[in-house]
Structures are given as structure tokens and as C-alpha cells.
Amino acid sequence: MEMFVVIVGGGGAGSYLASRLTSEGHKVAVVDINSDVLKELSSKIPSISTIVGNGSKLETLRKAGLEKADILAILTGVDARNVAIAMLAKNEFQVPRVVTRVNDPKHEWLFDRQTGIDHAFNQDALLVESIMKAIRTA
Amino acid sequence: MNVIVVGCGRVGSHLADLLSAEGHRVAAIDINLEALARLSANFKGTKIQGDALDREILYQAGIQNADALASVTNSDNLNAALAIIAKNKFRVPKLAIRVFDPSNAEVYRKLGILTISPTEWGASFIKDVLVHPELHSKLTIGNGDVQVIELAVPHGLVGRPVEFVNIPRQVTTVAIVRQGKAIIPYQGMIFEENDFLTIAVSTTAMARVEELLSH
Numbered sequence: 001m002e003m004f005v006v007i008v009g010g011g012g013a014g015s016y017l018a019s020r021l022t023s024e025g026h027k028v029a030v031v032d033i034n035s036d037v038l039k040e041l042s043s044k045i046p047s048i049s050t051i052v053g054n055g056s057k058l059e060t061l062r063k064a065g066l067e068k069a070d071i072l073a074i075l076t077g078v079d080a081r082n083v084a085i086a087m088l089a090k091n092e093f094q095v096p097r098v099v100t101r102v103n104d105p106k107h108e109w110l111f112d113r114q115t116g117i118d119h120a121f122n123q124d125a126l127l128v129e130s131i132m133k134a135i136r137t138a
Numbered sequence: 139m140n141v142i143v144v145g146c147g148r149v150g151s152h153l154a155d156l157l158s159a160e161g162h163r164v165a166a167i168d169i170n171l172e173a174l175a176r177l178s179a180n181f182k183g184t185k186i187q188g189d190a191l192d193r194e195i196l197y198q199a200g201i202q203n204a205d206a207l208a209s210v211t212n213s214d215n216l217n218a219a220l221a222i223i224a225k226n227k228f229r230v231p232k233l234a235i236r237v238f239d240p241s242n243a244e245v246y247r248k249l250g251i252l253t254i255s256p257t258e259w260g261a262s263f264i265k266d267v268l269v270h271p272e273l274h275s276k277l278t279i280g281n282g283d284v285q286v287i288e289l290a291v292p293h294g295l296v297g298r299p300v301e302f303v304n305i306p307r308q309v310t311t312v313a314i315v316r317q318g319k320a321i322i323p324y325q326g327m328i329f330e331e332n333d334f335l336t337i338a339v340s341t342t343a344m345a346r347v348e349e350l351l352s353h
Contacts, residue, residue, distance in 0.1 A: 056215050057241055079191060083219035092245055106192050110219070114226040 006064050008055035009075035010037045018048050029064045031055045056085050066093040074100040079107040083115050090116030142199045144190045145211030151176035158183050165199035206232035214239055221251045255281055262341050284338055291333040292351045300327050308343035312336045
């Protein structure tokens, strides 16, 4: 089933996710404040739509077509911003699934359905888990 | 009341001092220790240096028993995030935030978060002072969306009913002072010479009201 995914934050993770999703046939829009990041992304994958703007503003999210999105992936490097964007997504755009990155493990407790987030990925914890696993099996 | 103030800049420290002076139990949080030094020597509350998104810090501030939380840091997103956390995770009854960018303010207000945008409020206040100096505002409500104005009854209104002034959603006569006595107007009440009016006006209708009153 083809899905429409909006990604806020076109950095390393955002760009990689966008390319994986498009290669699987999904429709993707990427929002970033930095136009250079988006230019590079669209030169590599022209089918991705890119939106330059502040992802924590309603106007930018509307431009990205968030009201039609099946999934919103919030991947900025600031946890407060990620929570604030999730609040807009759930309350103004009724996005069915909101997934976010957790930057600081101390903030992980904030990311759950009470703050409008369906799935949260704590990158540091995931990395540490993998390393611990590797150490244990070595 | 138990009140948490997040962000101890000019607004936050002043707010925390005012609340403390009124006898409320206040916890002031700021990420910078120097900011907490802005609190006056009379501040009786708790000063907490740390990240307000850290659960331990919020617990230290007493979020579980807080009656109100005001977040006035210089990050709109942090203020909004803290309000939603306080509301949904701790059921804090009263929430207030300051935002510099008014564009998301309506969303926060719909969620029951008192949202103050100094940009919006300041602009509408200054506009009214510049453009409508004679309509001296006694009180502003919300972000200056509604102004309460006092004025002597204009000549053209004498002999007309209050309904002549009242326009739904734009202007309403709140009270009339007549012979030294204030009255809440009744339907069909006729303006008399020497009446003194208090009216509430939507800022967007200011020009119309000015025209109406110049009769």
C-alpha cells in the first residue's frame, strides 16, 4: 500500500529515511529550514517534494500537505521542538501515526501518546543497546 | 497556590517575584544559574537550576501538586511542550505560556493553554494609541483583542437606545454612569446628556466604533 510520509528534519536520518521510503514506492515530503540540505536531497531523488521552512509552524506543515499524511516522522535535533511539532500534528492535522526521534535519553519519558507521539526512537539508547549486545557476544 | 515558573528572564523573574510577594508557593526553574540571580532578595520560593524537560527537575519543582505552570523561556517550542506535558501528564489545572511567534497561538489556546504573545499584544496596543488616541483604553482583554473604553456620551447618541451602539461580536455597552450611579444597561435604555459610557470593543472594529461615536 502506498503511503504518504512527511519528514521534518532533512539531516542524515531524515534524508536516508526519505530515500528508503521512495525506493519502496511511498510518497515523501521533507521539511527543513536549510535549503541547501533540501537541494542536495532533491538533486539525488527528484520525486521527493521538499519544503523550506520552520517545521514548528502550522503554515510550513500545511505547505507540506500534512493533513493528507499517513505518517509524520519528526527527526529534528531538538526534543522540545519535536514535542511541540507532535502537538500540532495531532491537534491540527489529525495525523494517524506520529514517530519521533529522541535526542537526549533524559527526555525519553516525554515521548508517548500523552504528548501525541505513537512511536519514539531513542537513538543513543538503540546505539548503546547494540554495542552492549556486541560486547556480550564477543 | 503552588506555581511553577519556567524561564527566569525579565518576565519570568518578575512574575515569580510578584507571585511570591502575594504569598504563593513558587518554584522558579532556569537552565542557567545566573538567571536565577534575577530573583529579588525577597523571593521566598524555590530556585531550581536545570532542564525543565528532565522529569527529576519537574518533580523537584513539585509538578505533582502544582496548581499552575507558567512557561516564559525564550523558546516558543519549549514553552508549548512544557504546557502540553503539564496538562496531559500531570493534569496541572492552569497553564500559561508566552510565545514570540503568534502564528501557532490559536492551537495552544484551543487546548486550554493561556497563550500570551507580546508581539501581537504590543502591536495592537500601540496601533490603538496611535490611531485612536481619543478612545482611551481602560483595560485590554486577551492579547488586546478586546478593549474596554470609557467616554462621555457623544452628542449624536443622546436620545438613541443602547442597541444603536451594540453590534454583535464587535461592540457592546458594558455600563452607563448616570448622575453618579453606574448601571448595566437594559434593552431599550436611552442615552441621555451627560451619560458616561463604558464600552467593550473588538480591536478589529475600532475604526467602525470611532465613526459611530463621531455622530
